Amino acid sequence: MKLAEALGAIIPLLRDELVVHANGFISRESFNVSDRPGNFYMIGSMGLASSIALGVALNRPDRRVVVFDGDGNVLMNLGSVALIGATQPGNLVHIVFDNEVYGSTGNQRTIAAQVALEEIAHSAGYKRVQRVETATVLRTTAQELLAQPGPSFLLIKIEPDREERKIGRITHGPPQIALRFMAEISNQRSAVSGQQNKERE
């Protein structure tokens, strides 16, 4: 499975979830698949996507918060995995696209081939932990995790892009990304009422 395929399976499942994106190809690919006001694209501060998401999740327990993370990012901030386990935000879904490389710097290997990140999440105390390798299983697993109380951890094994790809950068400036995301958060719809509204439509 390629990153774009994995994103293509998950993004149509999203309703009013707030999604914090790790830097690099994860932000850029997701932006190109579907830009949403509820997307926060982290462009620098590698490692901190899960910390940002936890800060949102702890303070808005009525909203579901999703992290689109990478193996390199998770390895850079394993303390955040531990803190999510310790604080138990039920509204947090941590999705890791694991290609075992630092993709945007030229596919240098990470150590994710040797270390099972989902086992670290399990030990840290995430309520639900899943590892998937195919797009069909991904769809049903992601659907389940997005509907159930967490914190949840979904590790998706993906293939690195072997050829250099020309993929567009985020066209919004950082302050605009933040302001748009804040406006979406302060929108009072809860995850539950949002879903009911959608069902009514």
Place this chain on the structure above:
Amino acid sequence: MVTGADFLRLLLDGGFDFFTGVPCSLVKSLIASLEERGGYIPETREDAAVGLAAGAYLAGKQPVVIMQNSGLGVCLNALASLSLIYHLPCLLLITWRGYQGKDAPEHIIMGDISPTLLTTLRIPHRALSPETVSDSIRWAAETLKQSSQPVALLLPPGVMQ
């Protein structure tokens, strides 16, 4: 000297309502007061604390990040490539180990360069003294709101009980 409880009251009066960080002995009474109040998140690293505070701000909070100045070194990139470029303010309460060159060897260099590092990052900062705690917290709260950027207060020894 101010007590941790008094310091916390001044922070709450200034509108600050989310607290995280990594401890230092110079702020142990403040962290004890925060733990008593509930809701303090003990982070694992100072850069992660800056990330957590950024998320809290996005969710409508006014965050405070507590750290030793050794942690300022740890979170330079988080401040430069997250808080400052996205305009995500937080109050950095940084204890000033190595103040005036009097401390254990590991604190001397960071103690010497802490204010310069903050100036280089273009983060407005003030050093606290027992007499100016109240004014400085008010200044920090106002500056942070006006600029939408992080603001730092350096806490030398002898200010907090």
